[in-house]
Amino acid sequence: MSDQTCPCGSGRTLATCCGRYHGGAPAPDADALMRSRYSAYVLGLEAYLKATWHPDTCPANLELDATPRPQWLGLTVKAYTPLDEHHATVEFIARYKLNGRASKLHEVSRFEKIDGHWLYADGEIRE
Numbered sequence: 001m002s003d004q005t006c007p008c009g010s011g012r013t014l015a016t017c018c019g020r021y022h023g024g025a026p027a028p029d030a031d032a033l034m035r036s037r038y039s040a041y042v043l044g045l046e047a048y049l050k051a052t053w054h055p056d057t058c059p060a061n062l063e064l065d066a067t068p069r070p071q072w073l074g075l076t077v078k079a080y081t082p083l084d085e086h087h088a089t090v091e092f093i094a095r096y097k098l099n100g101r102a103s104k105l106h107e108v109s110r111f112e113k114i115d116g117h118w119l120y121a122d123g124e125i126r127e
Contacts, residue, residue, distance in 0.1 A: 007042035008035035009075050022048050026118070030088035030111035031080040033118040038094055042072040054112060054121040070096040086113040091126075 006017035013019075018032075018039035027033035033052060040048045046064045053059075072094065079091040087110070094105045109123040 007039040007072065007075070010035070014039070026116060027052075029080075029082070030090055030109075030113075030118050031077065033111060033120065034090040034092060034109055035075065035077070037120060038072070038075045038092070041094075044069075052117075052119055054114075054119040057120075057122050068099055070098045072096045073102070087111065088118075 004014045006012050006014045006019070008018050010017045018036040021027050021032065021036040022040060022043075022045055027036055037049060037052060039045075040052075041064070044064050046062050049062055049064075050058055074095045076093045076095075077090060078093065080088065081090075082088045089108055089110055091108045092106075094107075096103055096105070106126040107123040108126060110121040111118050112121050113119070
């Protein structure tokens with residue numbers, strides 16, 4: 001894992017970037033959490049995704065093992081907006097290929113900090 005480039009697009013290794021959050025270190029802000037969640041989708045880390053999802057909105061099953069699985073191609077963070085010390089939004093575009101067809105997910109995600117940990121609450125899909 002130490003030499004693998006982080007899927008979030010930071011240019012750093014997975015171990016020095018999102019991998020430390022996957023390993024249990026708390027993300028310092030919503031931007032870092034969002035990037036680590038993207039990396040977790042790429043790597044199929046369902047337990048991490050569920051652990052960083054707000055308990056009021058977390059689905060029972062993420063179906064990461066569904067076939068066909070998307071091939072994640074890249075992440076672009078368009079905006080990171082801290083709203084106060086416990087709330088923030090992150091606008092991003094995640095590119096992927098499914099069944100040979102390229103597509104993108106453009107979302108403005110809402111995050112909340114609870115007991116010192118940032119959690120993904122929900123998001124609004126943009127076109």
